[in-house]
Each structure stands twice: as C-alpha cells, then as structure tokens.
Amino acid sequence: xxxxxxxxxxxxxxxxxxxxxxxxxxxxxxxxxxxxxxxxxxxxxxxxxxxxxxxxxxxxxxxxxxxxxxxxxxxxxxxxxxxxxxxxxxxxxxxxxxxxxxxxxxxxxxxxxxxxxxxxxxxxxxxxxxxxxxxxxxxxxxxxxxxxxxxxxxxxxxxxxxxxxxxxxxxxxxxxxxxxxxxxxxxxxxxxxxxxxxxxxxxxxxxxxxxxxxxxxxxxxxxxxxxxxxxxxxxxxxxxxxxxxxxxxxxxxxxxxxxxxxxxxxxxxxxxxxxxxxxxxxxxxxxxxxxxxxxxxxxxxxxxxxxxxxxxxxxxxxxxxxxxxxxxxxxxxxxxxxxxxxxxxxxxxxxxxxxxxxxxxxxxxxxxxxxxxxxxxxxxxxxxxxxxxxxxxxxxxxxxxxxxxxxxxxxxxxxxxxxxxxxxxxxxxxxxxxxxxxxxxxxxxxxxx
Ligand SMILES: Cc1cc2nc3c(=O)[nH]c(=O)nc-3n(C[C@H](O)[C@H](O)[C@H](O)COP(=O)(O)OP(=O)(O)OC[C@H]3O[C@@H](n4cnc5c(N)ncnc54)[C@H](O)[C@@H]3O)c2cc1C
Numbered sequence: 001x002x003x004x005x006x007x008x009x010x011x012x013x014x015x016x017x018x019x020x021x022x023x024x025x026x027x028x029x030x031x032x033x034x035x036x037x038x039x040x041x042x043x044x045x046x047x048x049x050x051x052x053x054x055x056x057x058x059x060x061x062x063x064x065x066x067x068x069x070x071x072x073x074x075x076x077x078x079x080x081x082x083x084x085x086x087x088x089x090x091x092x093x094x095x096x097x098x099x100x101x102x103x104x105x106x107x108x109x110x111x112x113x114x115x116x117x118x119x120x121x122x123x124x125x126x127x128x129x130x131x132x133x134x135x136x137x138x139x140x141x142x143x144x145x146x147x148x149x150x151x152x153x154x155x156x157x158x159x160x161x162x163x164x165x166x167x168x169x170x171x172x173x174x175x176x177x178x179x180x181x182x183x184x185x186x187x188x189x190x191x192x193x194x195x196x197x198x199x200x201x202x203x204x205x206x207x208x209x210x211x212x213x214x215x216x217x218x219x220x221x222x223x224x225x226x227x228x229x230x231x232x233x234x235x236x237x238x239x240x241x242x243x244x245x246x247x248x249x250x251x252x253x254x255x256x257x258x259x260x261x262x263x264x265x266x267x268x269x270x271x272x273x274x275x276x277x278x279x280x281x282x283x284x285x286x287x288x289x290x291x292x293x294x295x296x297x298x299x300x301x302x303x304x305x306x307x308x309x310x311x312x313x314x315x316x317x318x319x320x321x322x323x324x325x326x327x328x329x330x331x332x333x334x335x336x337x338x339x340x341x342x343x344x345x346x347x348x349x350x351x352x353x354x355x356x357x358x359x360x361x362x363x364x365x366x367x368x369x370x371x372x373x374x375x376x377x378x379x380x381x382x383x384x385x386x387x388x389x390x391x392x393x394x395x396x397x398x399x400x401x402x403x404x405x406x407x408x409x410x411x412x413x414x415x416x417x418x419x420x421x422x423x424x425x426x427x428x429x430x431x432x433x434x435x436x437x438x439x440x441x442x443x444x445x446x447x448x449x
C-alpha cells in the first residue's frame with residue numbers, strides 16, 4: 001500500500017436532525033431489540049441504519065436463518081431466547097415468512113425465514129413501539145468530550161447531520177461508534193485472524209421431491225467432485241430449504257483477502273474485492289449444484305444479497321470479555337442478562353470447526369453478563385451484538401442472532417435505567433435491570449444449573 005496522503009477538511013456547522021434520549025446505531029438483531037426495548041420503556045429513541053431496511057446481516061447479508069434461539073438443556077432442545085425476539089418472530093410468522101424449526105447437527109434447532117417478511121415485521125415492530133427510523137444514514141463520526149458522547153454524525157442524502165442523544169447504543173456490528181469514541185477494541189485472535197466471511201445466496205427452481213434431504217448427501221457429492229478436479233472454497237457447507245421448498249439458501253462460499261487470510265470487513269478496499277470474489281464463488285457453486293445434486297438441475301440463483309456476510313470485525317474490550325471457555329463450560333454470571341445456547345462456530349481456512357458444551361450432561365447454555373455491553377472510558381455508551389466485549393472464540397458463538405437479540409434488549413433496558421439514574425451506564429442497578437428484563441418476558445437462565 002502506498003503511504004497515506006492527507007488533505008484538510010474545513011470545519012463546518014452541521015444541522016441537528018433531532019434530540020433523543022436513546023440513539024441506536026445499526027438495525028440488525030441487536031439494534032432492533034435495543035431500540036424496541038428502549039422505546040417500550042418510554043424513551044424517545046431513534047435507530048440509524050445505512051441501508052433502507054432493518055435486519056442487519058440477517059437481511060443485508062442474506063443469512064435468512066435464526067440461530068441461537070434454542071439450547072440443548074440436558075437433552076431437551078428448548079427455546080431460550082424470548083422477549084423482543086418473540087414479538088418479532090410472531091410478526092414474521094403472521095406474514096407467512098417463518099419456517100418450522102429444524103435440527104442443526106442433531107444437537108439444537110434453528111429457524112429459517114424469508115428476508116422480505118423479516119424487513120416488514122421489523123418495521124412494524126419498531127413503529128408500533130414508537131421508534132423513529134432514519135434509513136440511508138451512514139454513521140460517520142461522534143462528538144465526545146471527557147468520556148461523554150453528545151452527538152452522532154451521520155451522512156445522508158440530505159447532507160451531513162448531527163443526532164444528539166443522552167445514551168448511545170452501538171449495534172453497528174463493526175463497533176464503529178465505540179471505535180470513533182476511543183473505546184479499546186480487538187480485531188481478530190491473538191494473531192489477528194478473523195472468522196472468514198461468506199457471500200450467501202438463495203437458489204430457486206429446486207425440485208423438493210428429488211432434492212429430499214440433500215444437505216445430508218452434498219458433502220459426499222463435493223468429495224466426489226473434488227476427485228474429478230473440482231475445487232471448493234470450503235467444506236462444512238449449509239444448503240437448506242426455505243419456507244417454500246423450491247427455494248434453498250446456500251452458505252458455502254468463503255472469502256479470503258488477496259493474502260489468503262480472512263478478509264477484513266473494516267477495510268474498504270478488501271471489502272470491494274470480497275464482494276466480487278463472493279459472487280464469483282456463488283456462480284461456481286451453483287454450477288456444482290446443477291451438475292451433481294439431484295433436484296437442482298433447473299435451479300438458479302435468485303438472489304445474492306446487498307453485501308458480503310461479515311462474521312467478525314472489531315470487538316470492544318469492555319468490563320468483561322465473554323470467552324470460548326465460558327461457552328464450553330456453560331458459565332453462570334451474577335449479572336446475567338440472558339443466555340447463549342449456540343456452540344463455538346469457528347470459520348477457519350477451508351472449513352467450519354464446531355465445539356459444543358457437553359450434551360446432555362450440561363445445561364447447554366451460558367449466561368451473557370451485563371458487563372460485556374460496557375466499553376471502557378465512556379460513560380453513556382453501550383455496545384451490543386457481534387461487536388460486544390467477547391474474545392475471538394466467545395464471539396464465534398454469541399454473535400448469532402439469538403445472542404444479539406438478548407444483548408440488544410438488555411442494552412435498551414439499561415439505557416432506560418441509566419437515564420432514570422445519573423446517566424452512567426456502568427452504574428445501572430443490575431438487579432433492577434434483571435427485574436425489568438424478566439417483566440418484559442426475557443429469559444435469564446437462572447432456573448437451571
Ligand atoms: C455469512 C453469515 C452467515 C450467518 N449465518 C447465521 C445463521 O444462520 N443464523 C444466525 O443466527 N446468525 C448467523 N450469522 C450471524 C449473524 O447474522 C450476525 O452475527 C448478526 O446479524 C449480528 O447482529 P448485529 O445486530 O450485531 O449486527 P449486524 O447484523 O451486522 O447489523 C449491523 C447493522 O448496522 C448497520 N451499520 C453498520 N455500520 C453502520 C454505520 N456506520 N452507519 C449506519 N449503519 C451501520 C448495518 O448496515 C447493519 O444493518 C451469520 C453471519 C454471516 C456473515
């Protein structure tokens with residue numbers, strides 16, 4: 001890379017878009033739950049999202065599947081994430097967009113959904129709770145002094161705007177707001193390795209009768225194709241039916257940067273390369289499906305999503321970092337705000353490595369502590385979702401939708417309590433937060449050991 005050159009930008013006055021009690025950046029599962037929760041507690045709340053729809057990676061990266069809502073509790077696969085998630089899933093179901101839960105690796109369950117229904121259901125949910133939505137607004141900076149944030153700067157088609165707030169919740173997935181405000185963060189494991197990204201895609205035109213349970217036979221068919229010279233970016237692929245079984249989702253690509261390491265989603269140049277490489281791999285994989293997999297001969301790619309699916313970028317180093325060990329030993333925390341029942345899912349070069357807590361000997365879930373939402377140095381900022389305070393291994397589990405809903409809902413409730421107190425998020429009375437969450441229907445996992 002050539003040495004960076006700089007030009008100076010003249011200082012300018014920025015119009016104020018509005019004044020809010022709670023400002024949420026990012027409309028993925030964490031942001032949806034955070035905004036819904038803060039507004040339900042009566043706080044004047046705005047959610048800012050760079051796209052024109054909600055859902056985050058769940059819609060913008062074509063994920064189309066909720067993981068982490070269930071846990072294998074001593075052999076019994078149980079729904080363990082409720083609260084805002086119940087409201088949202090109920091609305092998706094009413095729109096006819098929710099699949100029946102399906103088994104994952106024989107150990108837990110996940111729920112596929114239609115992207116279009118998710119977008120509309122999330123709109124309805126937030127509007128019904130009185131949240132202001134500002135779409136097509138890219139968070140671009142923050143005003144902060146002495147550890148107190150006062151405004152988020154956004155770029156919009158109407159120009160640059162400032163959104164003033166009293167408590168901010170960073171649900172950008174990338175920890176953008178936290179990083180701009182100076183919160184310490186990590187990028188990757190101790191060697192800087194990130195989870196590999198994937199370009200998701202959906203295919204249509206599948207013959208469901210012929211395809212049957214193709215997900216069980218595809219790994220062997222890939223190995224056969226490899227013997228004939230085919231090359232795949234990764235093994236451990238997921239090819240599963242959506243609500244309408246002529247449509248399947250394909251989670252099979254793996255995008256490295258030009259140096260072979262996982263692409264860095266905070267690097268604009270690498271991201272641009274990755275979008276193109278992801279689509280190239282999608283086209284190569286549909287060729288394999290058509291040629292080698294029964295039921296897929298007439299299949300075609302109906303959608304590559306608006307963006308490459310980024311699993312991991314910045315993770316803040318907050319008051320506590322949830323670790324892989326915490327997930328595997330089903331850790332309990334006094335400041336639990338909900339639970340994660342998803343295992344470690346490590347996207348390494350060419351494969352996906354799974355590590356589970358002992359099943360059925362363990363309760364199959366860990367508590368998520370309030371402290372993982374608390375960045376250092378900043379008095380009125382909470383961070384929820386995949387950029388919350390976790391190690392690389394811990395994040396490989398709790399980053400899925402279920403954990404993000406839990407963190408988001410707790411962050412919204414905590415923002416409300418901080419505003420009712422002295423405004424400091426670290427000073428929130430945890431017992432009061434837990435009572436508030438349980439009253440709102442959240443499950444904190446304190447009844448099972
Ligand atoms: C390929 C792939 C497959 C996955 N498969 C599954 C699965 O099957 N099931 C599952 O549950 N999870 C899955 N996940 C994980 C899950 O989708 C994400 O970890 C989860 O969506 C993270 O939620 P979040 O709210 O923290 O962030 P995100 O979902 O990433 O949402 C962040 C939102 O913030 C917005 N944003 C970011 N920066 C800015 C900014 N500066 N200004 C304005 N807006 C901004 C983004 O546009 C986005 O809408 C997968 C992830 C990937 C990438």
